[in-house]
Amino acid sequence: MLYLVNLAAISLWMAILLRKRTLSLHSVVTAYVIGVGVADFFEGLFNVVLGLYQFPTHLRTDPAFDNELGVVFSDFLILPFVFIIFVHYAARTAHPWRVSIAFAALHVSLEWIYVKLGYLTYVHWSVLYSACFYVGGFRFGAYLAPRISSYRPPIPYRLRLLCFSHMILMWVSAVFALPLLKLYQFKPGLFHNIITDCRVAELVTGDILSVLCALFIPMTPHRLKPAVFAAIAGIGAFIAVFAYSQGWLIYYHWNLFLSVLRYVVPVGLIMLYDRWESAYQVALNGGKCK
Structure with missing residues (x-):
C-alpha cells in the first residue's frame, strides 16, 4: 500500500507542476526515459542480478511477483516521475546543488521509512549506499536539467x-x-x-x-x-x-x-x-x- 500512496502523491505533485507548462512534452518524455534508463540499470544490477535488496510491496503473496511489482513501481513510475519534478526545479534555480541535496535527503528519509515499515529489505545493502547514489544521481541530474528543459543544447x-x-x-x-x-x-x-x-x-x-x-x-x-x-x-x-x-x-x-x-x-x-x-x-x- 505504501508504494501506491507514494505513487499517488508523486503523480499529483507532477501533475500540478506540469499544469504550469514550464516543461514541454518533449522535455517531459526525455526526463522520463532517462529516469527509467538510469533506475532500471542500477535496479537490474543490484536487485535482480546481485539480490542486494528486495521490494516486498505486500500486494501479492508470491515473493518474486511482489519484488517485481516493486521494481515496476520504482523504476518505471516513481523514480522517473520524481526526476521530471526534479528537472522542473533544478532547471530554474541558480543553486542546483541545493535542489540536489534537498531531493537526495527526501529520498533517503523515504527509504528509511520503507525499511522500518518492511517495504524494503536489505540483504547486503545499507542506507548509506543509497544516500551516495541519491546524492551523486541528483547532482548529475542537475547538470542535465537545463539541457532537458530547454534543448539548448540538447542532450545528445x-x-x-x-x-x-x-x-x-x-x-x-x-x-x-x-x-x-x-x-x-x-x-x-x-x-x-x-x-x-x-x-x-x-x-x-x-x-x-x-x-x-x-x-x-x-x-x-x-x-x-x-x-x-x-x-x-x-x-x-x-x-x-x-x-x-x-x-x-x-x-x-x-x-x-x-x-x-x-x-x-x-x-x-x-x-x-x-x-x-x-x-x-x-x-x-x-x-x-x-
Whole structure:
C-alpha cells in the first residue's frame, strides 16, 4: 500500500507542476526515459542480478511477483516521475546543488521509512549506499536539467534514443513476461534463479535492439530510416524465432507470432518517436535540419 500512496502523491505533485507548462512534452518524455534508463540499470544490477535488496510491496503473496511489482513501481513510475519534478526545479534555480541535496535527503528519509515499515529489505545493502547514489544521481541530474528543459543544447540524441528504446522495450517485458502476467518466460540457463534468468535475457535481447537504434538511426538519411527500422525489427523477430527454436523461450499464454510482435511493435513506436523528435529539432533550428 505504501508504494501506491507514494505513487499517488508523486503523480499529483507532477501533475500540478506540469499544469504550469514550464516543461514541454518533449522535455517531459526525455526526463522520463532517462529516469527509467538510469533506475532500471542500477535496479537490474543490484536487485535482480546481485539480490542486494528486495521490494516486498505486500500486494501479492508470491515473493518474486511482489519484488517485481516493486521494481515496476520504482523504476518505471516513481523514480522517473520524481526526476521530471526534479528537472522542473533544478532547471530554474541558480543553486542546483541545493535542489540536489534537498531531493537526495527526501529520498533517503523515504527509504528509511520503507525499511522500518518492511517495504524494503536489505540483504547486503545499507542506507548509506543509497544516500551516495541519491546524492551523486541528483547532482548529475542537475547538470542535465537545463539541457532537458530547454534543448539548448540538447542532450545528445543517441542517448535520448537509447533511453527511449530501452524504456519501450522493457515496459513490454516487465508486464507480459515472468513473473507478472506470466505469459512467457525466457530460460537461457544463465542463472539458477528463474526470475533473474528471464529478466536478464529480456534486458539483453531488448537492449541489443536499443543499441542498434542508437547507433544507426541518427546517422541514417531520413528517406532510408524506414528500411533501417525494418531491418532492426527483423533482427528482433530473428531473436524471437531463434530463442524459441533453442528452447530458451517458453510459452504459457503466448505464441511465436506474439513473440515477433513483442519486438516489432516497440521498434515501430521507436520509429514514431524518432520522427517526432526530428520534427521538433527542425522547429527549434528555425526549419533547418542539423
